[in-house]
Amino acid sequence: MKDTLNIARELDRKDPLKDFRQRFYIPDNTIYVDGNSLGLLSEDAEKSLLRVLNEWKTLGIRGWLSAERPWFYFAEHIGEMTAPLVGAAPGELIFSGTTTVNIHSLISSFYQPKGKRTRILADELNFPSDTYALKGQIKQKGLDPDRELLLARSDNGKTLDEDRIVSMMTDEVALIWLPSVLYASGQLLDMEYLTQEAHKRGIPIGFDCSHSAGAIPHHFNRWGVDFATFCSYKYLNGGPGCTAFLYVNEKHFGKEPLMAGWFGYVKEKQFDMSLDFEHAESAGGWQISSPGILGASTMEGSVQLMQDAGIERIRKKSLQLTGFFLELFHGTLDTPPYNFSIATPEDPQRRGGHIALTHPDEALRINEAMKARGIIPDFRAPDTIRIAPVAMYNTFEEVRQVAEVLKEIIDNKEHLRFEKQRKAIS
């Protein structure tokens, strides 16, 4: 891989986003390729957090209306700032809740089983929390998840076939809930196509975009997606457990949010303290509680930074980074004695921001050996190592180093020094 070092350096030199890396805190002596699980802190996010902390210190309750970005409107403002990243029209995006809570809240309103249409169509590869929420919501309607939850199967345990999903969109389906990018394999589903096909059959469709927001452009409004949610601690770099986003298409603004709470009230009248819930006619109507302003505050700096970079440029660089890894991979790491495979579709239109590398029997220990070498990927049972070179802060030289170290670990049998037991978080 020697002469590839010059290629990597040349790619870095020409990278229009290269200066953004300097705004991030990169842990010392670390190549961080786990931004699809927890993104890194930027100086910009830190600055907005410290400002809000100081506002609480100096303003007390007056911060709700007098802070630089008044806390009372913070969720709406951040929603507006973030809207271009996902193609949301005014009022369609709110910065509120957490991913799983938002799924419950959206499904509770959008899932209205009637007559023959009682089923939810989802897939067997989505993040477990999504499936738990769907099952819970079906039970809340007094129905049986074993009957009502249809899971599109995967032939290889890694990827889904959109046409198989479409073939399951029957007149018994009341609602569809799918991921944008599969968290394990990194496959990107064709959201526009799936939305069109769902709507031809009169079925509302929603997406969990936790693994694509901040890595890929979305056009929710143009595609006509009915509803969506995504977390902000992965590619959006909001910090652990940061507030999530909730999207509702404007055609549904009249719909009643059933997990109702006072922050979903028409804003100007919220403090009338009426006992009759009058929801905001926007995604804001889906808010439940007082927003956790401190935890949410990082998002202001973080989203501003991403807007400066531009989501189209972010996607372009992300594909170049993962494409470069695939180039280094083929012909070396897929041959004996290395024996890795790629579970991610290699077609750029079908892959998200990370690459899923599989190894037949040693993925767990190879992942540990990489961490011992200062490289942070992550492991997903049983055989997957996920590598996410993030456009905002990773370099081509780092990608090359990851490929090089993978090779050296096998050459030197470094992984054999580690235990076969998985830790609580891998």
Ligand SMILES: *Cc1c(COP(=O)(O)O)cnc(C)c1O
């Ligand atoms: C990260 C992720 C979640 C996380 O849910 P939380 O409620 O934020 O813990 C849920 N679904 C998907 C698809 C994810 O990628």
